[in-house]
Amino acid sequence: MQDDLLLKKIIKGLDKGKALDVGAGDGSKSQILNDSGFEVLALEKNRDLIKKIGKRNIDFVCTDVLAFEFPPNEYALILASASLDFLDRVEKEDILAKSFSSLKKKGSLALFVFSKKDPLYQVAKSKWKEVKKETFEFPETAKLHGKYINYLDREEWQELLETAGFKSIHIKEESIEDAHPTPHQHYIFQITAKK
Numbered sequence: 001m002q003d004d005l006l007l008k009k010i011i012k013g014l015d016k017g018k019a020l021d022v023g024a025g026d027g028s029k030s031q032i033l034n035d036s037g038f039e040v041l042a043l044e045k046n047r048d049l050i051k052k053i054g055k056r057n058i059d060f061v062c063t064d065v066l067a068f069e070f071p072p073n074e075y076a077l078i079l080a081s082a083s084l085d086f087l088d089r090v091e092k093e094d095i096l097a098k099s100f101s102s103l104k105k106k107g108s109l110a111l112f113v114f115s116k117k118d119p120l121y122q123v124a125k126s127k128w129k130e131v132k133k134e135t136f137e138f139p140e141t142a143k144l145h146g147k148y149i150n151y152l153d154r155e156e157w158q159e160l161l162e163t164a165g166f167k168s169i170h171i172k173e174e175s176i177e178d179a180h181p182t183p184h185q186h187y188i189f190q191i192t193a194k195k
């Protein structure tokens with residue numbers, strides 16, 4: 001996966017230590033962090049996926065990130081890959097503020113979030129109910145990852161990260177290929193920032 005390569009590039013130069021993987025899914029990105037020398041805690045709310053993470057040699061916590069008590073000054077790295085998308089803007093603000101205080105001094109934040117160039121944005125905008133600004137409710141059949149998906153512009157991400165206190169903010173739009181179920185492109189913002 002191309003996002004795995006992006007992640008490997010991002011973490012290459014970072015000081016190792018404790019890492020939190022928010023919305024870890026089956027733990028594939030936690031595995032990359034683990035294999036690169038981080039001591040990882042995989043946070044995932046879906047019990048079926050937690051079972052998959054459990055099969056790897058990785059610590060996990062099964063909870064909604066909104067209910068997680070972020071320990072202060074703990075992590076060298078906090079990663080959220082395709083998971084903050086399923087929080088609305090206010091929830092994102094909350095998690096970014098908590099992430100900031102949970103990072104050690106000079107700790108890193110790495111986010112992959114969908115941009116509005118992603119094909120799902122047009123589907124959501126034209127077919128799904130907009131429950132809040134740029135926040136679209138998944139149809140019953142597609143409530144895989146959350147209740148809704150929320151999109152922010154680059155400038156809004158910049159503002160949210162600055163408000164949370166982050167420095168050295170880099171936001172880069174990337175297209176990544178996905179092979180499932182058929183080959184297609186995703187558009188994401190690759191975001192890195194420092195405490």
Ligand SMILES: C[S@@+](CC[C@H](N)C(=O)[O-])C[C@H]1O[C@@H](n2cnc3c(N)ncnc32)[C@H](O)[C@@H]1O
Pocket residue numbers: 022023024025026028029043044045046049063064065066080081082083086144145146
């Ligand atoms: C698209 S998957 C991405 C998985 C993995 N991070 C990756 O990049 O392959 C999104 C994951 O975030 C999890 N997730 C969504 N909202 C969450 C929340 N509020 N708290 C914890 N996990 C959440 C979902 O259950 C799902 O496993």
